[in-house]
Amino acid sequence: MVTTDEPNQEWFHQKELECQDKLSKTNATFEAGRFCRGTFDGWLCWPDTPAGTSAQASCPEFKVGFDPSRFAHKDCSPDGSWFRHPDTNKTWSNYTTCINLDDFEWRRQVNLIYEFGYSISLLAILLSLALLGYFRSLKCARITIHMNLFASFAANNSLWLLWYRMVIGDPDVIQQNETGCVILHLVLHYFLLSNYAWMLCEGFYLHTVLVSAFISEHRLVKWLMAFGWIAPAFILLSYGTSRGLRGTEKQNMHCWMNETPYTNILVAPVCLSMMMNLLFLCNIVRVLFMKLRAPAGPQGGAPSRNILQAFRATLLLVPLLGMQYVLTPFKPEPGHPWEIVYEIVSAFTTSFQGLCVATLFCFFNGEVIAQVKRKYRTFFFSSRARSNSYTATQVSTHKLQFVRNGPPVPGEEKV
Template sequence: MKDKSPMMDKTGDIMAVICLLLLKLPKCETASGKVLEETYRQWVRYKEDCIKMIENEPLPQADLASLFCNRTFDKYACWPDAPAGSVVNISCPFYLPWYDKVSQGVVRRRCGSDGAWEREDSGQVWRDMSQCEEEKEVTSQELWVKQLMVSFRMLYTVGYSLSLFTLITALIILLSFRKLHCFRNFIHANLFLSFILRAVSVIVKDTMLERHWGREIIKQTDVTEILSHQAAIGCRIAQVMMQYCVLANHYWFFGEAHYLYSVLIASVLMDNNKYLPYVCLGWGIPLLFVVPWVVMKLLKENKECWAVNENMSYWWIIRFPILFASLINFLIFMKVLKVILSKLRASNQTEYPDYKLRLAKATLTLIPLFGIHEVIFIFATDEQTSGFLRYAKVFITLFLNSFQGFLVGVLYCYINKEVRTELRRKLRSWRMEAEIVCCGQ
């Protein structure tokens, strides 16, 4: 008795290990994406080697008339011909992500006395792969890290959502009142818009990644499809848009810093002819870095959703302009703060005895305006941090980046004296109009 075909195993057993892998790993590119892709590539290599063995190895020469079980590939391991009544031990497949831990283990099958692979009561071919399974003991530290990452995601989702609502309302206010239309508020409005686009792009990117890795895998073609370039187009576009919006946000920080420097220190009066340079700075310069990054990703790291940076030199195409703008903003921040301090000290002798409090207020106002928090970890890169420092960096960065839009909207719109005055004037106007209508009736 021999198997009908070396490749005929039940469809539900196809890619069992990869399906299991998706269940074990978190649904994010940094984990399941990279590991799944490499595992599938190794599995294909293992399968091709097995098929070559099946096609090229000669039949057993001892006794061609005797019964033996056919060589076969059951989508998990490669089995040679086996004499009837024997137990076959095969080394754990090398494509397993945890192969280093189980390299000495074996997977077993039994060849029955009738020359057919022994089956279970369910009809499935019996196979013992207990020695090849990953010994997964979830330690308290791993559980803590997992809960921490979930908390981080909730944190920045809430932060970006709150910032989004605050900034959209603030932008509507700045655009709705004619008296608020000035060059300073033009820059504020563009900064608000860059924050809005940044928040939207981050939320969309997370949604696309979750949708990409959240697909149900039933058969082998589903794995091939999920790893195809066509399936990753959506999340790649979302990734590119997020990188552009993050860069645009930083360069509108730069625009705010340059404007304040020009007015306060250089004493340059702004006119309508100055709009275009700021638009090019905020919306144009990011393209000079995003486009080369996209080209390098296409040519050198065209894998999945482009969220994993295997070669950090390509990532510096995005990182360098952000760090450069942050450093320039920090220098301008120090210069502006020095000017404010000198003016407050000069006025301290007459009418402003609380100049230290006013200085602190000005400092806290300028920090979110210039994006100075980026300088905190400017030299603590992702490659250099680990352990508590890494988690601290992730928390501070996510917290500040997600809630920064909310803080900027409140500081430069909702508690801005000019805006509040205009809102009160408009409310009085509406109230008077309502009273006139009521009296007229």
Template sequence: MTEMILQDRIVVDQLYQHSNCTSLHTEYKKAIGEINYQKLCPAEFDGVSCWPPSFPGTNATRPCPASFKQVSVSRFCKADGAWEPLNNGTYNPCGLLQDHVAALRRVYGYLRAPGAKVPAKWYLHQRHAECLDKINEAQPPAIAQKDGINVCPMTFDGWSCWDFTLPGDTAFASCPKYMTGFDPTRFAFRKCTENGTWFKHPETGNSWSNYTTCVDVEDLQFRQLVNTLYISGYSLSFVALVLSLLLFTCFKNVAGRALKCTRIAIHVQLFASFALNNLMWIIWYYFVVGDLDTVEKNNTWCQVLHVILQYLMVSNYAWMFCEGMHLHLALVVVFVKDDVVMRWFYAVGWILPALLASVYALVRSYVVQETERCWMEDSHSTWLLTAPVLLSMLANLFFLINVVRVLLTKLHPRSSNPAPRGMRKAVRATLILMPLFGIHHILIPFRPEPRAPGESLYQIFSAFVVSLQGFCVACLFCFANVDVHGAIRAWVRHLRRLRANPYAPSTGPTNTATREACVGL
């Protein structure tokens, strides 16, 4: 991380040096005239530092780049007004060898290449340097030069580069694509007044560019609605999951072994992963997605939150895989030690996702372009998580098909070994498990592009399906669980007996649960 911060500082310093050099070039030509300026060694950026305009026969001195030793280096301006070529030892006092200087120039050349994808934190400096290059090369409109009309000058407002504009006209510029919430297909504008000066905001007294048109208000309201749907759905799911965990925990002793089997233990772990995941998503949508300032600052805590979300997402699918695997083992393999299987499930459900998320975070942190905006942008590194999730879904689909095949065989009336009541319950459980296994994702394999037809419908459908998945899991595996119902009824009967006869001895409920009963819901 320290090396990355240092690299950021070096690149930003390079961009600043280039911008400063272009400004010196323009200012000197304007101050002493084109002819006199041609007699000097011109302002020159060598990829590391900016050498200022210098008189022939003199040495120009520059401090080393800010990130290196704070000493000075010099360069000679020859009598013919040309700079002496840089030698291999020019930047040695700074602690930079010739290979280092060449590497800096290559990196800077890449950043300044047309169409290069640079991180947002460098983008403004790059835009400023490009604008100053244009200012240095551009000329006022011919009509202004011919008639002596004062025109609004080319300028950089911190976001965009504004061209020469005639009095009374309006200049337009594309909205910044790196600003969260801005639509890059829209245009900002800047008004040139009749006296040839840029319009000044009445409150600040400074030249003002109008970027309010960059925000698609209707689209912004729709995105806020989608965020609200996610927060509401995750909140409902979180409450339902916490209530389910309380029911499983509080009524474990009341129900005897019915709520103590491996199947219920897997349910509890699945609910716990869903509850934690939903809580993190609520925090994410409320404090990150809903706060543009946080996204722009890109603080470490929001990046860590992103990694935690990815870990819990993979953990969800891992425990879904464990659900399918256990059902398959219980109905097809049959003879399996539950305590041994459960230890493997803990490793698959909690430890394996942590390893995958750690590798994902490590790989993505080294791709500078993918470390912006709290890591909200799509990343090639996501395949490190997506591939295991897809494999788990395919495995669950196989388990589902095989379990249904076995159960239908045992349910056949001519079967020599018909399925008992517990396995019949498992048929219902298997059919209900389909959405739990993530097969519903197959129905929406492609996400429409922003503002494409059907994108709004997809976003709303996705918000409902994804955020309410935890609620559905709680309903199917807890609120509709016959063992939970039996535990609650036993607890109610116990309370009634206590009210009727407070001095009667307490007796626990009888337990007839078997391993087959644990296979079902």
């Protein structure tokens, strides 16, 4: 049986000894007398094989991208020698059949969706940060929370793109399982948790502003800043410590990209954040209905337009953000007909989250739209005013010269 642990020198040596012992006990005799002697190629043990035939063996499980249910083969030439590859002139075992090309192709397409979605989301988030940072008049507690949410998304999307390019795109990095890719895995999931922490901050801020009207927004933002960036660090520390110290070698291989029971340490806070946001929003809806029905006055009156806009944006985002975690219990088994649909839906809902956040909290934000229009009008009309002023000045100068000097005499140059 092929082990699933990461191959090393000790593993190679142990498997080679087992192969030699196995071959010594199964000396085969063939009628023609010609056969290829059994050998260990570094991965699998190949038995004595008659000349002109092929030996088959199950594909190794430890190799990234290989399907253990498929078979590799090794050809024995008619002259009784193992087939040699024409490029290297070395004996060669054919493991190309171990890759399910159809499965490989659709998974590659899913990875492309992730990369495209994260790229578009990153551009949208960076543009949103530039707009919110440029217009000083937008500075307030709510916009500060938006900008922190955008910053966590920008970092998370950048790290996901780095992950797909440097880890997923390089099987050698996955196979070697070095410390660098594990650190990237941890940092990436820290910012992933910070996304949902800041979404919880968005919901909590709206709830607090509507329900507790006399709270200090400045103090509230300071507490939310601490929660949004520090709380994910404690969760990640618990996850990294538990998996690093208690996880088996099989669980901690391949840059920690495989799901394990320790993944629940990350999933649970995300689901809890979504549930709390839904509770906040339900209470916000109740308070809004009460305020909209209440008569105008010091104790009543409708909430501000800005609060209503932020509420609508948050109400639309909360069901979307974290959808892939809600659907995790319904994830189809590998090879199930619905697996492709599940992975594609998950790719879209995950990678385009940043674009949705930027669109609802910035691009569709009435305050931001008003500032952009005001800036455009100011720039456009000031440019026209300067142009008209220059033209008027030139006309006035010519008129003044005409009055002082009279009409120009033909052939005479006026200075």
